[in-house]
Amino acid sequence: MFDANPNNLLSTNIASIFLNSLSEIPAKLATIPPFLILVAPRHTRSERSYRYIIPDRQIALDNRIVQLVCLKCQLTNHNPDRANDFYSCDSCFARESPSLITPDTDAKIVCYCSTCLSDLHRDLGKELINHNPRQIPVEKHKLNLFAVLCIEVAHYVAFVKCQKRQDQHEWLFFDSMSDRIHNEKNIPLVDRVPDFEKWIETAGKDKYFFPDLDDLRKQARPSSQKFSENDMRRLRLFRDGAFFFYENSSVNYQ
Ligand SMILES: [Zn+2]
Numbered sequence: 001m002f003d004a005n006p007n008n009l010l011s012t013n014i015a016s017i018f019l020n021s022l023s024e025i026p027a028k029l030a031t032i033p034p035f036l037i038l039v040a041p042r043h044t045r046s047e048r049s050y051r052y053i054i055p056d057r058q059i060a061l062d063n064r065i066v067q068l069v070c071l072k073c074q075l076t077n078h079n080p081d082r083a084n085d086f087y088s089c090d091s092c093f094a095r096e097s098p099s100l101i102t103p104d105t106d107a108k109i110v111c112y113c114s115t116c117l118s119d120l121h122r123d124l125g126k127e128l129i130n131h132n133p134r135q136i137p138v139e140k141h142k143l144n145l146f147a148v149l150c151i152e153v154a155h156y157v158a159f160v161k162c163q164k165r166q167d168q169h170e171w172l173f174f175d176s177m178s179d180r181i182h183n184e185k186n187i188p189l190v191d192r193v194p195d196f197e198k199w200i201e202t203a204g205k206d207k208y209f210f211p212d213l214d215d216l217r218k219q220a221r222p223s224s225q226k227f228s229e230n231d232m233r234r235l236r237l238f239r240d241g242a243f244f245f246y247e248n249s250s251v252n253y254q
């Protein structure tokens, strides 16, 4: 991804960077992804183009993100008026392109536009009963955030979503170098972050959230006066987020 932040904004969210990058190239995803890893763009090798990035908890797929191409006539979903006009039909695909059938491939969405599908179905007679065309449900697919990897120089920390009980989850903070013994051994730390989702929500709504974080950074003396644990984690999340991991929540993502 790339987004040079031409307006010199203090913050943005990762989904906007993703959408801006796609329209800039321009490009779309060739398939509905089971996972998506977004990498924060940088000005230089070490500096991100935005000082703060909000990790969206969910990114909903749509026709701006995913490309559909009719297998027969190559019509695409770029025209918004016909964007929802695409269907899959396993029986037609098996008849039309037997050589293309490779199980377990997710490289491309197999679909036909409504015109081509009608043509394919027109003269089938009784056999039509075996055809079950389904509209391609691009917009039903949601990508949910499940981890953020944050990098400050060579110090990596991560926020990771973990399952608690069946429908419940919680966010954990993982730091492989939380402390040092005699300056030679790293002591790792895993801790709960009960406010993780609240931070993200507030960051998106409260216009003072990032200016306040800026103030916090100015006040802190590097060694003598440390940040509180929660302040430090908020800084790590919004200032150092480098890799944002998403998973498709649909059980059968195709
Ligand atoms: Zn077509």
Ligand SMILES: [Zn+2]
Pocket (backbone or CB within 6 Å): 089, 090, 091, 092, 093, 120, 121, 131, 132, 133
């Ligand atoms: Zn069919």
